[in-house]
Each structure stands twice: as C-alpha cells, then as structure tokens.
Amino acid sequence: MDNWNILLESTNDGFTIATVLEVPDCQIRDETKEGAVEKVQQLLQKRLDKAEIIKIPTPIQPSTLENPVMRFAGIFRDDPDFIEIMKEIRAEREQDSDL
Template sequence: MNSFSSATSQASKDNNEVLVNVIVKLEANGNCSAIVPGLPELRVEASDRTAALAQLQQRLETHLAGAEIVSLSIKLPSTEQKNPWLAMAGIFKDDPQFEQMLSAIENYRQEVDDSMENNFLQE
C-alpha cells in the first residue's frame, strides 16, 4: 500500500506537495494517535485530532526534508500456470502427412468402436 501520492498545489506550481494517507485513531486513554502506514517510527499521540495531525505533519516534513519521493513500476512475475501443451500447438500445421495421420486415427477409432459393438452384441 502506497501512503503517498503526488499533487501540485494550485496556489503555486513551484510548490510540490505530497498527499499522505494517515491513520487517525482515538486511544483508550482519550488521546488521539496518528500514524502513516509504512512509517511506524512517525507515530504521534496528542490530546486531540487536530494537534495529532499537526504534530505528524511537522514530523513528516522534517523526516522528508531533502528527500525525493518517486514511484517505480515493477513487473511482477506471472502467477498463472502455463499450459505445457501450448508449446507444441500447431507444430504439424505444415506437415503434408498430417491429414493422412488424422484419417488413420479416425479409421482406427472406428474399427475399435465397431469391434466393441460386435463383442457387446455377441454377449
């Protein structure tokens, strides 16, 4: 999960800004905590939501000073299983004896079917 997305300030095109996803949670002790997913070291706790967000923003700005946030496109390996028979598909398409072989297979199957039918009728 990426906590950062880039945005350009409409007030000034020179002022680069980053939108940051923050998890804000009311704690059992009544305080409010704020944390950036993926950066647990920047967790803050304050008496209210506004103060927690202000403190977290200050810590983030200090943490990111002089840093650059970039997005990388990573190609993930395919998780789908490949059919090993596909590598052989079509290898006989230009074989002049392919049609003869298909005819021989069809004739053999017909002979076996006829033989089984005759055996069945004799029993």
C-alpha cells in the first residue's frame, strides 16, 4: 500500500475539492471533506486498476550534477594577498574559539 498526497481545498460555496498531488487531473469536488477524500480514493483506485507504474533509467548529464560554484574553486590558489587574508581570518577564529 502506497501513501498518496491529497490536497484538500475549501471553496467559497462550502464544497471541498480533493486533488491527488501526484496525479493532478485526479480531482473530486464534494459537499464534505470526508466525502471528497473517500471519492478521490475511489477515483484513484479505478485509475490505478487500469494503469501500470514503471521505472525507467534516465541518463543524467554530468553538467547537471556539477555545482555551478565549483568553476570558481581554486581561483585564488596562488594569490599571495588571498593567502594572507585567509591566515588573518584563521587567527581571528582561533582567538574567538579561545574565549
């Protein structure tokens, strides 16, 4: 048994709309919240009785896995000013941690 996410919305005219978030076109409108939940469950079950859920592998492009910030990693590696600034920051942190 899988759990499904159901969005319940109250309308201005007193009805409740129940929508299966994973299947947005699976939606019911009813006079009560309980009725909407029950009916959307039935509608989902009817739909799943005629359906099949499969998983397929999808190749992931390496560019989508790369953190865009990483293109800047190491750009100050040989900058003497940056190295000095980092030493000062480290000294301040160590001093703060001693307090």
